[in-house]
Amino acid sequence: MAGEFALIHALRAIATDPAARALADDAAVLAIGGETLVLTLDTVVESVHYLATDPAADVAWKLVAVNVSDLSAKGAIPLGCLYSHALGEEEWDRAFLEGLDEACRHFAMPLLGGDTVRMPEGAPRSFSLTALGTGPKDCAVPSRTAAKPRDQVWVSGTIGDAGLGLAAALGTLTGPPEHLAALAAHYRRPMPKPRLGAALAPLVHAMMDISDGLLVDTARIAESSGVAIRIEAEAVPLSLALQAVTGGAIEARIAAMTAGDDYELLFTAPPENAVSIRETAEKANCSVAVIGTVDAGGGLTLVHQGKPLPLPERLGYQH
Numbered sequence: 001m002a003g004e005f006a007l008i009h010a011l012r013a014i015a016t017d018p019a020a021r022a023l024a025d026d027a028a029v030l031a032i033g034g035e036t037l038v039l040t041l042d043t044v045v046e047s048v049h050y051l052a053t054d055p056a057a058d059v060a061w062k063l064v065a066v067n068v069s070d071l072s073a074k075g076a077i078p079l080g081c082l083y084s085h086a087l088g089e090e091e092w093d094r095a096f097l098e099g100l101d102e103a104c105r106h107f108a109m110p111l112l113g114g115d116t117v118r119m120p121e122g123a124p125r126s127f128s129l130t131a132l133g134t135g136p137k138d139c140a141v142p143s144r145t146a147a148k149p150r151d152q153v154w155v156s157g158t159i160g161d162a163g164l165g166l167a168a169a170l171g172t173l174t175g176p177p178e179h180l181a182a183l184a185a186h187y188r189r190p191m192p193k194p195r196l197g198a199a200l201a202p203l204v205h206a207m208m209d210i211s212d213g214l215l216v217d218t219a220r221i222a223e224s225s226g227v228a229i230r231i232e233a234e235a236v237p238l239s240l241a242l243q244a245v246t247g248g249a250i251e252a253r254i255a256a257m258t259a260g261d262d263y264e265l266l267f268t269a270p271p272e273n274a275v276s277i278r279e280t281a282e283k284a285n286c287s288v289a290v291i292g293t294v295d296a297g298g299g300l301t302l303v304h305q306g307k308p309l310p311l312p313e314r315l316g317y318q319h
């Protein structure tokens with residue numbers, strides 16, 4: 001099979017239960033009695049999702065955080081998790097468990113069980129985690145399919161820090177050490193926002209988290225919802241560290257919009273909800289910004305200072 005896209009396409013014939021959301025969402029959504037269970041599974045693989053030189057505690061943090069990020073995007077509050085551990089060197093594993101404990105406490109997501117295996121000698125290791133959460137009670141679980149013409153497109157936080165953080169962690173980026181450290185921290189310790197996701201759920205139409213890159217993930221909402229989305233490149237929020245290190249020119253903006261690993265929320269909402277969205281974000285101590293608009297039609301377009309900007313060849317990360 002050619003790759004990730006082809007495999008997921010083929011799996012759709014198997015995953016026909018409505019709870020699977022046609023394998024076109026961040027998580028499965030299962031109604032049980034009066035409650036909604038939200039389920040997601042993400043894996044981190046050495047040299048693919050993290051560097052062998054990354055501190056073990058940070059690898060565990062990332063494993064927990066990328067899963068919490070999918071729950072957040074569905075407005076779900078973490079309930080618990082199960083994980084699979086590939087045994088390694090004793091010290092490393094001990095540090096991994098310290099990071100796992102710290103992350104599970106931070107996100108209030110108790111560890112409920114899992115599995116332990118040993119990989120063949122020399123094989124890269126991978127860690128999988130299944131996270132369960134409770135979905136919103138008084139509104140639908142936000143999907144990728146509900147963006148509507150006239151909606152505004154929003155993101156939380158800043159975009160592109162983790163992409164540059166990977167370069168910082170690899171030692172290929174130059175700049176003030178405090179900025180490099182801040183960017184590397186974004187790469188190693190993503191900070192998803194489950195409380196913000198839950199509070200936004202009643203106010204949004206479509207919502208997902210940004211894992212593969214802002215542009216590719218926005219294109220996914222446009223395609224799933226059958227709408228056109230226009231992104232204003234200059235409206236995309238960039239951190240001071242990213243601006244200081246890159247200068248913040250359009251090339252750096254495009255790199256930020258396609259790097260991935262952001263684990264921020266991407267959502268669309270009608271303009272009349274803008275004031276409530278800003279108040280909700282303020283209460284959650286989070287920043288949010290309008291970066292574009294939804295129209296009838298299809299596809300993704302990019303605009304810079306009022307002029308159309310050709311889409312880059314690569315919109316985001318692909319396995």
Ligand SMILES: Nc1ncnc2c1ncn2[C@@H]1O[C@H](COP(=O)(O)OP(=O)(O)OP(=O)(O)O)[C@@H](O)[C@H]1O
Pocket residue numbers: 008011015020022023024025026027028041042066070211212
């Ligand atoms: N091996 C698989 N078996 C069943 N479903 C799968 C498999 N791989 C992916 N999916 C499903 O495909 C959909 C898209 O997956 P994808 O991994 O792109 O989403 P995501 O989890 O939000 O992204 P990320 O992995 O970047 O966090 C999801 O519904 C996911 O459950």
Ligand SMILES: Cc1ncc(C[n+]2csc(CCOP(=O)(O)O)c2C)c(N)n1
Pocket residue numbers: 042043047048049050051166211212259260261317
């Ligand atoms: C060593 C190293 N190289 C590259 C990257 C970038 N990266 C890998 S997977 C992914 C998208 C999410 O993955 P998935 O869809 O599998 O959850 C991104 C942005 C990284 N994190 N570490």
Ligand SMILES: [Mg+2]
Pocket residue numbers: 025026069070073208209210211
């Ligand atoms: Mg996701």
